Amino acid sequence: MKTLLVTGGCGFIGSNFIRYMLDKHPDYMIIGIDALTYAGNPENLKSIEDNPNYRFFRADIRNRNMIEQIFAFYTIDYVVNFAAESHVDRSIKEPDVFLTTNILGTQVLLDAAKRQWRLHPGNKYDRSYRDGVRFHQISTDEVYGSADDGEKFTEESPLRPSSPYSASKAGADMVAMAYRRTYGLPVTISRSSNNYGPYQFPEKLIPLIIINCIYDRPLPVYGDGLQIRDWLHVNDHCRAVDMILHSGKDGDIYNIGGDNEKANIDIVKQIIHTLGKSEELINYVEDRPGHDRRYATDSTKIETQLGWSRNHSFEQGLEECISWYLDNMGWVKRIVSGEYRRYFETMYG
Ligand code: NAD
Ligand code: DAU
Numbered sequence: 001m002k003t004l005l006v007t008g009g010c011g012f013i014g015s016n017f018i019r020y021m022l023d024k025h026p027d028y029m030i031i032g033i034d035a036l037t038y039a040g041n042p043e044n045l046k047s048i049e050d051n052p053n054y055r056f057f058r059a060d061i062r063n064r065n066m067i068e069q070i071f072a073f074y075t076i077d078y079v080v081n082f083a084a085e086s087h088v089d090r091s092i093k094e095p096d097v098f099l100t101t102n103i104l105g106t107q108v109l110l111d112a113a114k115r116q117w118r119l120h121p122g123n124k125y126d127r128s129y130r131d132g133v134r135f136h137q138i139s140t141d142e143v144y145g146s147a148d149d150g151e152k153f154t155e156e157s158p159l160r161p162s163s164p165y166s167a168s169k170a171g172a173d174m175v176a177m178a179y180r181r182t183y184g185l186p187v188t189i190s191r192s193s194n195n196y197g198p199y200q201f202p203e204k205l206i207p208l209i210i211i212n213c214i215y216d217r218p219l220p221v222y223g224d225g226l227q228i229r230d231w232l233h234v235n236d237h238c239r240a241v242d243m244i245l246h247s248g249k250d251g252d253i254y255n256i257g258g259d260n261e262k263a264n265i266d267i268v269k270q271i272i273h274t275l276g277k278s279e280e281l282i283n284y285v286e287d288r289p290g291h292d293r294r295y296a297t298d299s300t301k302i303e304t305q306l307g308w309s310r311n312h313s314f315e316q317g318l319e320e321c322i323s324w325y326l327d328n329m330g331w332v333k334r335i336v337s338g339e340y341r342r343y344f345e346t347m348y349g
Contacts, residue, residue, distance in 0.1 A: 002132075003029045005076045007061055007109065008083030010034040012200040013138070013234055015044035017082065020238040022048055029053050031074055033067075035060040035101075036344055039086065043331065043343045044199045058344070061105035064112075071112040078245055079113050080136045081106060084172075087203050088142075088165045092289060095164035102168035103175060110135060110179045110187075117185070127184030136245050137176040139191045141230070141255065142166035146292035154298045155191075155253045162290045173253075180251050188248045190241060192256040193297045196317065197234030198324040202335060205229075206318075209268050210325045211332055213275045223287030225265030228294040232258035233312035243306045254306070257297025260314045267318075274322050 004021065008014040009032030018032055034040040036058055048054050059066045061083045083105060085091065085098045117133045120126040144153040145160030161167040173189055180187040200207045209219050240256040248254060265282075272279055302308045325332060334340040 001027050001029055002077045003031065003074055004078045004080065005031045005033065005070070005074070007033050007079070007081045008040070009056070010036060010040035010042050010044055011082060011086070012039075012044075012197075012204075013195055013237060014082035015041075015199055016197060016234045017080065017238045017241060018045060018054065019048060020235065021242065022051055022053060024242060026053070029074075030055070031070065031076070032056045033059040033061070033070065034083065037085070038341075039201050041199075041201075041335070041340050041343070043334070043340055061109055062100055064108050067108050067112045068115070071116045076113070076116060077132060078134050078136065079109060080138065080241060080245065081109055082138045084138075084169070085165065088163045089203070089288060091163050091165035091168070095168075098164050098168040099171070102165075103171040106137065106172040107175050110176060110185065114179065114183055114185050129184065129186055133186055134245060134250070135176070135179075135185060135187045136241065136248075137172060137187065137189045138241070139173050139189050139253075140166065140169050141191050141193045141257065141295050141297045142292065143170040143173060143191060144295075147294045147296045149294075152296045152298035153191075153255060153257075155255055155301055162292050177251075186250045188244050188250065189253045190244055190256055191253065191297070192237050192240070193230035193232050193258050193295055195234045195237050196231055197321055198328070199331075200234075202332070205264060206267065206271070206321065207325065209271050210275070210322055211336070213271055213277050213281065214326070214329075216277070216281065218283035219268055219272070219281045220283055220285045221265060221268055222285060222291060225268065225284065226263050227291060228261050228263055228296070230258045230295050230297050231260050231262060231267075231314055232256065233310070233314075233317045236310045236312055239311070240302060240306075240308050243308050244302070247306050249305075254302045255297045255299050256302060256308070257299040258310070258314070259299065261294070261296055262314070270318060271322065274319060
């Protein structure tokens, strides 16, 4: 049995990933940890909370003591680090927590993995590790900054992050790669484009627009709404991470893109029409400072080297996503009212 530590497991992608992995690898033990910030909702994992192969710990990845205790208790084979402050707008208002969680928290995890996995910990220059272990860092295509017309980010593109969020993710990538080069720690990194799907916190464009539309509230569109994002279904992202974890090359970086560039305003209109609402709800508001104009991710490497491809078309995926939010209005209402923050106390004390 393999033991997988997933950080940020109560967030949007982390919770989808844990469900995916328990289904795909029913013999794995999954340890989920999460600080349960405003973005972490244990209700996202309600369907698997009684699964004997899943354990949850409320832990902050910056808390070295607690992370080391978890590593002391479990023999971990894989770490997948999703834990992060993830919202660009918040990073503009409060950059500090982005730098501490996203960079220093990652370093705490790298240290704990190095300590447990090293074969000869007494030798400070030891570069030999237990067989079959891997630290996978979840990064983002935002580290490449804004793409020029016709440009697509490859793994070799320069890092030109624009926001405190993307700068902190680029910093974490560099620290992770430094641990590989300096200490030989087995590390891989993936950089995905914008995800959409069930359980996304409604501060991000797609769930925000769906929910505001349902309630006939104004739909905030930044600037001219012509910024472009490359949308990827969250399940396609989860499958890619699973493939990298098991077949990716040690020390390599993999882009994971949707091959699906859309202007924000077109997404907003698509949601309006699917829900049968009026375009009069659209409200153009002041633009985000430092707003990246376009992201476009080249996924040739993961496609050709690991055989990954997308299972979800955007048209169908977005319709299913809208239906999910409509079918889960209890989940939505508990987030909008703030009641979701009491779920953990009610369930676990
Ligand atoms: P999210 O905000 O929904 O989830 C982040 C989770 O991390 C939350 O559950 C939160 O409680 C937890 N967390 C935050 N600080 C923590 C800390 N100090 N210790 C432990 N847990 C902490 O984010 P998401 O959209 O699911 O993104 C997950 C990861 O994927 C992030 O690393 C993000 O940078 C990356 N990513 C996201 C996207 C996207 O489109 N959403 C795309 C590419 C990469
Ligand atoms: O590209 C991957 C990144 O995608 C991830 O690393 C981030 O964690 C994730 O948050 C996302 O970043 P974006 O800034 O692209 O996502 P967001 O949903 O915040 O915004 C998407 C686009 O929509 C962006 O151009 C800003 C715009 N927008 C967003 C909001 C919340 C609006 O026009 N109105 C809004 O209200």
